[in-house]
Amino acid sequence: MTIEPLLDVRGLVKEFPQSGGIIPGRLSPIRAVSGVDVQVLPGQTHGLVGESGCGKSTVARTILQLDKPTAGEAIFEGRDLFKLNKSDLREARKDIQIVFQDPFSSLNPRMTVQSIIEEPFVIHGGAHKSEREAEVKRLLKQVGLNPEHAARYPHQFSGGQRQRVGIARALALQPKLIIADEPVSALDVSIQAQVVNLMRDLQRELNVSYLFIAHDLAVVRHISDVVSVMYLGKIVETGSRDDIYENPTHPYTQALLSAVPEPDPILERMRERRVLVGDLPSPADPPSGCRFRTRCWKATELCAEEEPALEDPGVGHSVACHHPEVEVAISSR
Amino acid sequence: MAVPLLVVEDLSVEFHTDEGIVKAVSNMSWELAAGETMAILGESGSGKSVSVQAVMGLLPMPPAVIAGGSIRYGDTELIGSEPSVLRNIRGPEIAMIFQDPLSALNPVYRVGWQIAEMFRMHEGASRSEARTRSIDLMQRVGIPNPEIRFRQYPHEFSGGMRQRAMIAMALALNPKVLIADEPTTALDVTVQAQIMDLLGQIQADTNMGLILITHDLGVVASVADRVIVMYAGRTVETGDAESFYRRPAHPYSKGLMRSVPRITGPLERLHSIDGTPPSVVDLPAGCAFATRCPEVHDRCTERPALIQIGDRTRTAACHLVGEPVGEAV
Numbered sequence: 250m251t252i253e254p255l256l257d258v259r260g261l262v263k264e265f266p267q268s269g270g271i272i273p274g275r276l277s278p279i280r281a282v283s284g285v286d287v288q289v290l291p292g293q294t295h296g297l298v299g300e301s302g303c304g305k306s307t308v309a310r311t312i313l314q315l316d317k318p319t320a321g322e323a324i325f326e327g328r329d330l331f332k333l334n335k336s337d338l339r340e341a342r343k344d345i346q347i348v349f350q351d352p353f354s355s356l357n358p359r360m361t362v363q364s365i366i367e368e369p370f371v372i373h374g375g376a377h378k379s380e381r382e383a384e385v386k387r388l389l390k391q392v393g394l395n396p397e398h399a400a401r402y403p404h405q406f407s408g409g410q411r412q413r414v415g416i417a418r419a420l421a422l423q424p425k426l427i428i429a430d431e432p433v434s435a436l437d438v439s440i441q442a443q444v445v446n447l448m449r450d451l452q453r454e455l456n457v458s459y460l461f462i463a464h465d466l467a468v469v470r471h472i473s474d475v476v477s478v479m480y481l482g483k484i485v486e487t488g489s490r491d492d493i494y495e496n497p498t499h500p501y502t503q504a505l506l507s508a509v510p511e512p513d514p515i516l517e518r519m520r521e522r523r524v525l526v527g528d529l530p531s532p533a534d535p536p537s538g539c540r541f542r543t544r545c546w547k548a549t550e551l552c553a554e555e556e557p558a559l560e561d562p563g564v565g566h567s568v569a570c571h572h573p574e575v576e577v578a579i580s581s582r
Numbered sequence: 583m584a585v586p587l588l589v590v591e592d593l594s595v596e597f598h599t600d601e602g603i604v605k606a607v608s609n610m611s612w613e614l615a616a617g618e619t620m621a622i623l624g625e626s627g628s629g630k631s632v633s634v635q636a637v638m639g640l641l642p643m644p645p646a647v648i649a650g651g652s653i654r655y656g657d658t659e660l661i662g663s664e665p666s667v668l669r670n671i672r673g674p675e676i677a678m679i680f681q682d683p684l685s686a687l688n689p690v691y692r693v694g695w696q697i698a699e700m701f702r703m704h705e706g707a708s709r710s711e712a713r714t715r716s717i718d719l720m721q722r723v724g725i726p727n728p729e730i731r732f733r734q735y736p737h738e739f740s741g742g743m744r745q746r747a748m749i750a751m752a753l754a755l756n757p758k759v760l761i762a763d764e765p766t767t768a769l770d771v772t773v774q775a776q777i778m779d780l781l782g783q784i785q786a787d788t789n790m791g792l793i794l795i796t797h798d799l800g801v802v803a804s805v806a807d808r809v810i811v812m813y814a815g816r817t818v819e820t821g822d823a824e825s826f827y828r829r830p831a832h833p834y835s836k837g838l839m840r841s842v843p844r845i846t847g848p849l850e851r852l853h854s855i856d857g858t859p860p861s862v863v864d865l866p867a868g869c870a871f872a873t874r875c876p877e878v879h880d881r882c883t884e885r886p887a888l889i890q891i892g893d894r895t896r897t898a899a900c901h902l903v904g905e906p907v908g909e910a911v
Contacts, residue, residue: 300770300771300772300773301741301770407858408626409858410858437625437626437797438625438797438799438838438841438842439625439837439838439841439854439855440854440858441841441843442841442843442852442853442854442855443854443855443856445843445852446851446852446854449851464770464771465843466771466845467842467843467844467845468843470843470844470845470849471843471849471852494845494846504772505771505772506845507775508771508772508774508775509771509800509845510774510775510778510798510800510801510803510804511800511803511804511844511845511846512799512800512802512803512827512839512842512844513803513827514803514804514806514823514824514827515824515827515828516803517803517804522775522779524772524775524776524779525772525775525776526776527726528740528742528743528773529740529770
């Protein structure tokens with residue numbers, strides 16, 4: 250790769266201790282994230298998709314150290330975020346902001362929008378009061394809200410407008426990277442499109458990078474340059490957007506895509522759907538070898554014995570599978 | 583069309599709150615026949631759930647008030663009927679499943695017991711008979727190891743398995759109509775596919791009528807025969823699914839269809855509908871979509887009636903669709 254990544258996460262591991270059991274401390278910890286590599290290039294969007302419990306949100310939270318990582322490194326502009334001391338980390342966080350899923354609980358109901366958006370300035374000490382006011386007005390306008398509404402409280406806004414406020418707050422310090430954790434999944438379709446478009450426009454305008462975390466494959470397709478698919482704490486397939494959507498090679502990615510219903514009854518009737526059997530295994534006790542093997546229609550003995558590496562099976566992008574569906578993937582499109 | 587099982591006519595539901603009267607559902611009408619799948623599509627606050635809660639008698643009254651209309655199951659009018667009459671219809675004849683199976687199942691009773699209760703309460707089955715029939719039913723809805731699962735509590739079930747358990751409870755008494763209110767919204771997409779397959783398969787076996795309440799245009803396209811689109815408590819468009827998806831007529835349906843992100847097809851900028859839905863406390867006298875409508879014009883200050891369009895069973899509530907301009911769309 251010729252362009253230096255803005256964020257380069259390598260070997261990220263996060264374990265959560267399990268409480269309970271008869272003897273304290275005897276239960277082995279749950280590995281929510283188990284050796285994940287993610288790179289975000291300047292001005293680009295890396296989409297991280299997976300179903301609930303796959304560890305995608307934990308990746309976001311550990312990068313920002315809202316949860317302490319267990320192992321791994323996160324190189325941001327040449328420095329490992331996980332090794333920074335408190336004041337350096339604080340400084341680095343100006344450049345990395347987060348937008349949360351729930352626009353109802355992520356904004357303090359007792360603060361006006363003005364004070365919500367200017368709080369980053371207050372915390373990181375910058376700008377005079379009058380400058381801050383002007384800045385908040387500018388930010389509100391930038392995210393498509395009426396600057397006159399700065400004195401209002403969150404409950405006076407709709408869900409989509411609240412998510413815009415959350416984005417304005419994230420933009421306040423002109424970050425280089427925004428980590429967006431399911432930013433549109435709580436919104437109605439017509440509003441969701443507004444927010445996705447806003448994020449794309451802002452990226453073009455400000456050259457900000459996104460790590461975009463979502464369970465909705467269609468939304469991720471519309472915003473990402475690079476896409477990684479997670480299953481049970483690991484990335485099973487990663488590649489450019491077109492690699493993943495035009496040429497999905499891991500059986501899990503294929504099943505995931507085939508499960509998304511398309512808004513077209515004629516297409517739906519003709520489609521062959523690959524319905525996965527069973528449920529996600531418990532992350533406390535993941536299957537040996539390939540973690541997807543218990544639900545995979547191609548699983549063999551090898552899959553139980555040996556964990557597949559994330560590498561290119563000759564399709565131009567990386568897949569962690571012993572039996573990648575190379576031909577099938579191409580001919581089905 | 584076959585003789586309808588369930589007929590809703592001119593139904594209006596209001597909530598009398600401190601802030602004013604919320605017109606949650608205004609003048610809604612539909613019919614459901616056996617073996618048919620009808621989807622009620624709408625965004626949050628559109629009244630899609632309230633409309634079926636009125637059918638099931640689940641609305642808290644007060645604040646809810648049925649302001650008008652009729653709900654008939656066969657020859658029986660449900661609005662204002664005796665509780666004893668309703669008990670024999672709601673549940674045994676018309677069953678319902680919900681978005682969140684965790685809150686619909688009682689956490690302190692074993693799942694099997696909750697399914698078995700249906701047989702014991704409604705059919706006076708013995709303990710062992712209820713148990714056998716419940717285990718059969720659990721098997722039928724695809725719960726593996728039903729003998730073991732019978733003795734487990736809801737928290738020991740995954741989301742998809744809980745939804746299956748709830749479907750088992752709903753199906754216990756062989757209902758003629760099943761109402762599914764966002765049955766897969768809380769589930770992952772791979773599990774959603776399993777549950778929708780299961781519902782389709784059960785419907786094919788039993789020929790029951792299925793009402794699917796959802797906001798997901800994809801889910802609707804995969805199963806529905808007919809679609810009703812709601813906006814701000816009003817029906818804005820109805821029709822058979824295939825022709826609705828091919829040529830949505832109402833500007834809201836058109837906008838909605840174009841704003842859905844897709845996993846195939848050209849990657850254009852998503853279409854978005856500007857603005858937000860009006861407050862249901864203070865609905866405009868005219869068309870509720872007028873403030874967001876790209877095709878708004880003078881007549882939109884009058885409330886549009888549902889007008890038949892084309893030669894099919896399609897209708898739309900828009901002043902534009904009755905005119906030649908609308909036909910061409």
